[in-house]
Structure formats: C-alpha cells, structure tokens
Amino acid sequence: MLRKLIKHEFRATSRIMWPIFAGMLALTLVMRAAMYMTNRYWGGFDTARFFSTLYSLLFLAYIFGLAALCLAPLVLSAVRFRNHILRDEGYLTLTLPVSIHRLLLSKLIVSAVWYAAAFLVMALTMLVVSTTWSDLRTFPALFGDLFSAFSQLEDSLRSGAMLLILQIFLACVLGVIVSTLIVYAAYAVGYSFNRHKSAITAVLLLVFYQLVQIAGLRLTFDVADSERFSQAWSAHAAMSFAHSFFTMALVGELVSCAIFYLITWYFTTRKLNLE
Amino acid sequence: MSILECKALTKRYGGKTALDGVDLAVEPGRIVGLLGPNGSGKTTLIKLANGLLTPTSGEILIDGRAPSPETKAIVSYLPDRNALPEWMSVAQTVDYYADFYADFRRDAAQEMIARLGLDASGRVKALSKGTREKLQLVLVMSRAARLYLLDEPIGGVDPATRDYILRTIISNYNEDASVVISTHLIADVEQVLDEVIFLQNGRVERHTSVDAIRSETGKSVDELFREVFKC
Numbered sequence: 001m002l003r004k005l006i007k008h009e010f011r012a013t014s015r016i017m018w019p020i021f022a023g024m025l026a027l028t029l030v031m032r033a034a035m036y037m038t039n040r041y042w043g044g045f046d047t048a049r050f051f052s053t054l055y056s057l058l059f060l061a062y063i064f065g066l067a068a069l070c071l072a073p074l075v076l077s078a079v080r081f082r083n084h085i086l087r088d089e090g091y092l093t094l095t096l097p098v099s100i101h102r103l104l105l106s107k108l109i110v111s112a113v114w115y116a117a118a119f120l121v122m123a124l125t126m127l128v129v130s131t132t133w134s135d136l137r138t139f140p141a142l143f144g145d146l147f148s149a150f151s152q153l154e155d156s157l158r159s160g161a162m163l164l165i166l167q168i169f170l171a172c173v174l175g176v177i178v179s180t181l182i183v184y185a186a187y188a189v190g191y192s193f194n195r196h197k198s199a200i201t202a203v204l205l206l207v208f209y210q211l212v213q214i215a216g217l218r219l220t221f222d223v224a225d226s227e228r229f230s231q232a233w234s235a236h237a238a239m240s241f242a243h244s245f246f247t248m249a250l251v252g253e254l255v256s257c258a259i260f261y262l263i264t265w266y267f268t269t270r271k272l273n274l275e
Numbered sequence: 276m277s278i279l280e281c282k283a284l285t286k287r288y289g290g291k292t293a294l295d296g297v298d299l300a301v302e303p304g305r306i307v308g309l310l311g312p313n314g315s316g317k318t319t320l321i322k323l324a325n326g327l328l329t330p331t332s333g334e335i336l337i338d339g340r341a342p343s344p345e346t347k348a349i350v351s352y353l354p355d356r357n358a359l360p361e362w363m364s365v366a367q368t369v370d371y372y373a374d375f376y377a378d379f380r381r382d383a384a385q386e387m388i389a390r391l392g393l394d395a396s397g398r399v400k401a402l403s404k405g406t407r408e409k410l411q412l413v414l415v416m417s418r419a420a421r422l423y424l425l426d427e428p429i430g431g432v433d434p435a436t437r438d439y440i441l442r443t444i445i446s447n448y449n450e451d452a453s454v455v456i457s458t459h460l461i462a463d464v465e466q467v468l469d470e471v472i473f474l475q476n477g478r479v480e481r482h483t484s485v486d487a488i489r490s491e492t493g494k495s496v497d498e499l500f501r502e503v504f505k506c
Binding site: 001004007008011012015083084088089090091092094095096097098099269270272274 | 322328329345348356374375
C-alpha cells in the first residue's frame with residue numbers, strides 16, 4: 001500500500017512541481033540568452049540598452065524564482081496535507097484501508113524527493129547562469145582535483161571527512177523532514193479547532209519554528225562551550241568539534257521529528273475535525 | 276455476527292452530546308434506513324463507523340472489530356459531500372479506487388460511467404455538483420463491500436437524480452452485504468428499506484423492520500417518522 005500511496009502522492013504533486021521546474025529552467029535559458037546579447041554590441045545604443053534592461057529584469061525574476069524553488073516543496077507539501085487530509089478530500093483519504101503512519105510516511109518521502117529535485121534544478125540553473133562552454137571543458141579536471149584533495153583530507157583525518165559529509169547529508173535530510181513535520185503538526189492542531197483554523201495554524205507554525213530555532217541555538221552554544229572546542233585550534237580539533245556538533249544536531253532533529261510526528265498522528269486520529 | 280454493532284456508544288463534542296449511549300446491531304444482508312431530523316447524530320454515527328471520529332465512551336464494531344484499516348477494506352462509504360479530488364480526471368478516480376480497494380469492480384464502474392455519458396478524460400472540477408455526486412456514488416457502489424454506509428445520498432439533488440441514485444444502490448450492492456442509508460427524506464427511500472433506525476437527540480428512538488411498522492401501526496415509515504418527530 002505504501003507504494004500505491006507514493007504513486008498517487010507523486011501524481012498529485014508532480015502536476016505542480018514539473019511546471020515549476022520547467023518554468024525555472026526556461027527562465028534561466030532566456031536570461032542566459034539575454035546575458036549573451038547584452039555582452040555583444042549588436043545594433044545601436046538602443047538595442048544594447050534594451051537587452052541590458054531585459055537582462056536586469058530577468059535576473060530579478062531569476063532571484064525570485066530561486067526563492068520560489070526553495071519554498072515550493074514545503075508550500076506544496078503543506079497545501080497538499082491540508083487538502084488531502086483535513087478538508088473534504090479527507091473523507092476519502094482517511095477511509096482508505098491504510099494506516100495513518102503509512103499515509104504520513106508516503107507524504108514525507110515524496111516531499112523529501114521534491115526537495116532533492118528542487119536542489120538539483122537550482123544547481124543546474126546556477127551552472128547554466130555561471131558557466132560558459134569553455135568552463136565546462138575544465139569540469140572533469142576540476143572534479144578530479146576535488147576528489148584528490150578530499151582523498152588527502154580523508155587520509156590525514158582518518159576517515160573523519162567522509163563521516164562529516166555523511167553527517168551533513170543526514171542533517172539536511174532530517175532538517176527537511178523536521179520542517180515538513182512542523183507544518184503538518186501546525187495544520188493538524190490548527191484544524192482541530194472549529195473556528196479560525198487558518199489563523200491558529202499560522203500562529204502555531206511561528207511558535208513551532210521559533211521553538212526549534214531556540215533549541216538549535218541552545219545546542220550550538222552548548223557544543224561551542226564544551227571543553228573540546230576550547231582546546232588550541234587544529235584541523236583535528238575543528239573536525240572533532242564538527243563531529244560533535246552534527247552528532248548533537250542529528251539527535252536534536254530526530255527528537256524534533258518524533259515530537260512533531262506524534263503531534264500530527266495524535267491530532268489526525270484522535271482529534272480529527274473534518275467539517 | 277453483526278456487521279455493525281454499537282455498544283453504549285457515546286460521542287460528545289465539548290459540552291454537546293451528539294450520541295448518547297447508542298446500542299444497536301445491523302445484521303448482514305439488510306438495507307437499513309438511519310433516519311432522524313438534522314442534528315440527531317446520523318452523520319456522527321457514520322463517521323464513527325468509518326474511524327473518522329473516536330468514541331467518547333462505549334464502542335463501535337465493524338464485523339466484530341474496532342474501526343481500522345482492516346475494517347475500512349470491507350466498508351464502502353459515501354460521505355455527505357464531494358470528497359473526490361477536483362484535479363483528478365474521471366479515469367484517475369477509477370484508478371484511485373481500483374488501486375486501494377481489492378473489492379473494487381472496475382468493469383462495473385466503467386460501465387456505469389459510460390451510461391452516465393461521462394468523458395473519462397474530463398476533470399472532476401468540470402462536472403456539475405449533481406454529476407460529481409453520481410460519480411462518487413458509482414465508485415462507492417462499484418465495490419463488492421460487506422457494509423455500505425451512505426450518508427445523505429439523496430440530499431440536495433433533483434427527483435430524477437434521486438431515482439438514479441436509488442436505482443444505482445439497489446442494482447449494484449452486494450446482496451450479502453448490508454446497506455445503511457442515512458437520510459431525512461423518508462418517502463424517497465422507504466420502498467427499498469428492510470428496517471429503520473430512528474435517531475433523536477443522539478438516542479435510538481426505535482429500531483424495527485419496515486414490515487413490522489406497516490403491520491403493527493398500519494402506517495408507512497414516512498407517516499410514522501412525521502408522528503415521532505413532530506415539532
């Protein structure tokens with residue numbers, strides 16, 4: 001059933017995400033073309049000014065597009081959760097022969113995939129914007145150098161670099177899941193009220209995010225104050241600090257996931273208030 | 276074993292009691308009218324049976340089990356509103372039901388959809404309110420479920436659509452299954468019912484067979500309903 005839930009979740013969300021990706025890539029290509037035209041003195045002064053203005057406008061749109069791309073998976077996930085579970089569609093969704101755990105898991109998996117896809121599209125657009133064909137030819141050598149530098153770092157830090165990359169990756173994945181669960185929890189609690197559902201949800205979102213940020217800052221200070229960090233600086237000391245920090249961050253994120261998951265589960269099962 | 280059973284079932288919303296110690300049992304193979312005025316607790320009872328609400332006290336059992344994914348697999352539920360995603364096409368709604376319900380009869384659904392003259396590639400959003408209700412009913416009745424819970428299936432539709440809905444229910448339900456129809460439009464459903472449950476202020480006022488009402492009181496269900504719920 002999880003596979004089927006994921007399939008239908010992708011079907012419901014891809015109709016929004018693919019056009020966003022396609023639009024962003026198209027905007028990037030048009031901006032790149034405008035950049036190319038601006039850098040060449042075709043025609044008279046007016047033509048150059050036209051392309052320069054066009055490029056400026058497209059660049060502004062591109063910056064907004066990047067921001068939209070960052071937010072799109074979270075916003076889509078929130079809207080989808082509200083519509084699919086807490087509004088009229090909930091009468092169908094919540095009477096499917098599946099547990100709420102599988103339902104939430106399918107949503108979290110699909111949301112994480114869209115975050116990854118958005119990241120890749122963002123990286124691709126930045127690559128298109130910032131490189132030329134001649135730059136691209138140097139990429140194999142660049143990646144070779146990076147790999148070689150990483151290998152040397154890995155040797156000198158006795159596998160510490162690889163572990164750190166793994167920790168950062170896991171922290172990003174869990175961070176995405178925590179953000180999504182915070183939104184789900186806020187909606188689940190907000191929609192359990194009979195009135196002012198949206199307003200309560202918005203307030204809860206702010207409160208939950210603030211709580212997580214305060215806990216995160218507290219964690220950072222605690223690790224920074226630890227004895228290990230007060231030692232004289234060295235590559236090993238910095239790596240040790242980074243490992244401690246990300247280990248604590250991962251534990252904190254796991255705890256946050258558990259808390260917001262339980263809130264979401266409780267309110268979508270015990271306190272469900274479909275209109 | 277009863278397909279639907281309530282034991283001292285109570286549901287409160289804050290200070291308001293929607294269901295108050297309801298005891299009832301529905302046996303397999305019966306078409307039951309869950310009748311009562313607005314606010315009598317019909318929808319609450321159906322929501323509880325579907326696991327959309329949790330009882331305050333008492334219990335509700337479907338085939339001897341509390342509502343769960345297992346009971347949802349044998350219950351076909353028609354809510355009192357359109358729950359089909361508006362962005363889906365008609366064909367996608369059929370795929371959705373076919374994917375999740377093992378007892379879904381795709382052929383029956385497609386035949387009924389064709390008879391309705393619906394374009395399979397058309398979006399739900401583009402359908403009229405009445406046609407959406409018909410589509411939803413077609414999907415619900417295309418399941419070979421053991422219990423059909425139909426919440427106000429004929430509320431707010433024209434007489435011709437009412438006839439279509441009742442015809443669809445009678446000609447498509449699994450005969451070993453039970454059908455619970457919640458409504459306050461008694462006259463329209465009376466001819467298809469085997470028994471009735473009168474709900475008033477969250478309590479079961481009467482649970483009896485339609486034949487017993489006719490033979491004992493000499494009245495139709497509609498006449499008795501008007502008498503019991505006289506304002």
